[in-house]
Amino acid sequence: MLRSLLLAALLLLGSTSVIAADDEFRLVIENHRFTPEELTVPAGKKIKLVVENRDATPEEFESHSLNREKVIAGKSTATIFIGPLKAGKYPFVGEYNEATAKGVIVAR
Amino acid sequence: MFATAVIVFREVLEAALIIGILAAATRDVPERNRWLAAGIGAGLLGAGIVALGTGRIAELASGVGQELFNAAVLGIAVIMLAWHNLWMSSHGAALAADARKVGTAVRDGRRARSVLLVVVALAVLREGSETVLFLYGIAAAEGGGSLPMLAGGLAGIAGGVAVGWLLYAGLLRIPLRWFFTATGILVLFLAAGMASQAARFLIQADVLPSLATPLWDTSAWLPQTSVVGAVLHSLVGYEAQPSGMQIVFYVLVLGAIAMGMKWVNKNGAPSPRKGALS
Numbered sequence: 498m499l500r501s502l503l504l505a506a507l508l509l510l511g512s513t514s515v516i517a518a519d520d521e522f523r524l525v526i527e528n529h530r531f532t533p534e535e536l537t538v539p540a541g542k543k544i545k546l547v548v549e550n551r552d553a554t555p556e557e558f559e560s561h562s563l564n565r566e567k568v569i570a571g572k573s574t575a576t577i578f579i580g581p582l583k584a585g586k587y588p589f590v591g592e593y594n595e596a597t598a599k600g601v602i603v604a605r
Numbered sequence: 606m607f608a609t610a611v612i613v614f615r616e617v618l619e620a621a622l623i624i625g626i627l628a629a630a631t632r633d634v635p636e637r638n639r640w641l642a643a644g645i646g647a648g649l650l651g652a653g654i655v656a657l658g659t660g661r662i663a664e665l666a667s668g669v670g671q672e673l674f675n676a677a678v679l680g681i682a683v684i685m686l687a688w689h690n691l692w693m694s695s696h697g698a699a700l701a702a703d704a705r706k707v708g709t710a711v712r713d714g715r716r717a718r719s720v721l722l723v724v725v726a727l728a729v730l731r732e733g734s735e736t737v738l739f740l741y742g743i744a745a746a747e748g749g750g751s752l753p754m755l756a757g758g759l760a761g762i763a764g765g766v767a768v769g770w771l772l773y774a775g776l777l778r779i780p781l782r783w784f785f786t787a788t789g790i791l792v793l794f795l796a797a798g799m800a801s802q803a804a805r806f807l808i809q810a811d812v813l814p815s816l817a818t819p820l821w822d823t824s825a826w827l828p829q830t831s832v833v834g835a836v837l838h839s840l841v842g843y844e845a846q847p848s849g850m851q852i853v854f855y856v857l858v859l860g861a862i863a864m865g866m867k868w869v870n871k872n873g874a875p876s877p878r879k880g881a882l883s
Binding site for chain 1: 608612659660663664667668669671672734735738739741742743745805808809810811815818819824828829830844845846847848
């Protein structure tokens with residue numbers, strides 16, 4: 498019993514630590530807007546999202562559907578791990594500039 | 606201006622509710638107000654430092670420093686709250702019997718005060734640093750036209766503080782017989798909710814697997830962006846789309862503290878053993 502639990506734990510940990518390079522996606526924040534505003538990613542896979550903030554002011558990447566929030570300082574780059582996602586649309590916003598900073602991640 | 610007020614309100618609300626509950630739970634601790642003020646002051650100072658160091662913190666641990674920092678802050682708060690509840694369980698019977706005539710161990714309340722200080726400081730630090738960054742962004746970006754926005758920010762802070770105070774005032778109306786049971790249960794759920802948030806940051810940092818994502822989805826009925834959703838999120842850790850791992854953390858912490866409270870209660874009652882947990 499204990500051994501199978503340990504094995505399961507190891508498998509879970511192992512499955513999370515390996516991320517292939519092709520599962521990395523980039524978003525750029527400039528003038529309080531995301532580029533691209535629609536990002537298509539594969540469903541059922543963990544994804545490394547790299548967000549570059551080119552503005553001088555900080556931004557908070559926030560998505561309730563992705564269950565993620567992260568503050569990104571001005572002129573800096575942040576890494577956010579998301580997924581594995583079911584196929585569907587996952588809107589996100591820059592919380593500090595919600596009027597313009599909006600986008601959606603499409604998993605398919 | 607209105608949008609600014611809403612965002613700041615959302616950030617302040619969580620800290621204000623935590624402070625409201627803790628201020629009520631420590632109502633009879635001597636010099637409570639001074640310790641409360643010290644906690645808020647330390648938290649604000651920390652918030653400023655964290656806001657300044659956001660870029661630095663984020664770069665640590667290959668880009669997930671912010672997540673690990675948040676998880677650590679939440680983890681410490683969970684431990685302090687658990688400690689508070691265990692301490693209250695061993696002294697709660699005496700407190701409820703007559704709060705004015707408890708032994709020096711309780712009246713002294715040194716432990717209760719340090720818990721109050723640390724948890725309040727951590728709550729203000731976490732929520733405050735985001736508010737500082739947000740207001741800084743406004744001030745930097747808008748130049749001269751930012752005055753109404755800053756007014757909105759102040760309105761948001763005032764609104765959050767008002768809700769926290771309302772909760773505090775409401776809690777004080779609970780009869781003393783049930784009072785410490787009620788605050789104990791609130792603190793218990795507060796701790797479980799923080800554990801779930803800590804798990805979310807560890808998942809975001811790719812330290813923990815998410816298990817099922819999301820385990821359920823109630824965002825159509827009770828979105829977290831609504832006022833009720835936000836209040837429930839702060840009080841009991843409600844999430845519209847939680848991952849399985851968050852629920853594992855939530856249930857484990859809830860169960861562990863509840864069992865600890867029961868155990869201490871059984872072994873500490875009827876006359877609270879002075880120094881049982883000191």
